[in-house]
Amino acid sequence: MSLIPYGVLAMQVGAFVLLLGLVFARSSGWIQWTGTKALVLAFLATLAAVFGSLFYSDVIGFIPCSLCWWQRIFIYPQLVIFGVALLIPRFAKATQGQNTYVFWYSLPLSIVGSMIAIYQILLPYLTLVGIDCGATGVSCTKQYVLAFGYITIPVMSLTVFAILILLAIASKYKNQSANIKI
Numbered sequence: 001m002s003l004i005p006y007g008v009l010a011m012q013v014g015a016f017v018l019l020l021g022l023v024f025a026r027s028s029g030w031i032q033w034t035g036t037k038a039l040v041l042a043f044l045a046t047l048a049a050v051f052g053s054l055f056y057s058d059v060i061g062f063i064p065c066s067l068c069w070w071q072r073i074f075i076y077p078q079l080v081i082f083g084v085a086l087l088i089p090r091f092a093k094a095t096q097g098q099n100t101y102v103f104w105y106s107l108p109l110s111i112v113g114s115m116i117a118i119y120q121i122l123l124p125y126l127t128l129v130g131i132d133c134g135a136t137g138v139s140c141t142k143q144y145v146l147a148f149g150y151i152t153i154p155v156m157s158l159t160v161f162a163i164l165i166l167l168a169i170a171s172k173y174k175n176q177s178a179n180i181k182i
Helices: 004-024 027-035 038-060 066-087 089-096 102-129 153-180
Strands: none
Touching: 004 027, 004 038, 004 089, 004 153, 027 038, 027 089, 038 066, 038 102, 066 102, 089 102, 102 153
């Protein structure tokens, strides 16, 4: 087994802690720090997702199904979006100011990508009632990876999309608290 599922597990723990912080302690120092570093953290999360997907398909040889390709369509551009936001100072200033504009571009991609991932996670159960993905190549229900009894490739994808959504929210709370300060 590769180390990728361990990284996904760590990301899930981080996402859970971030979710708890966003729900119960929005003005805490940790949430403020996360909101300030959201752009860098989002870039690292998408970088890990892109390299993980390429590792599984190009190094190990797993053939992606059609739903996996759709999830890639929604995660790969985000690496470019966050990379440009980090590298171009003019765009970076706009993303680190009062509003984090880069997440306006990322959020719709993450929401649609997470909906596809949820559908793929539920698909093995939906096939029991006659709903199929209709794939002509690799079946969308084929499990190449099963770690810790629940981490599959669609779960990995959903984890990254959820992290990106939570980072967008944390960035917004950071910006709201910056507006409240006098």
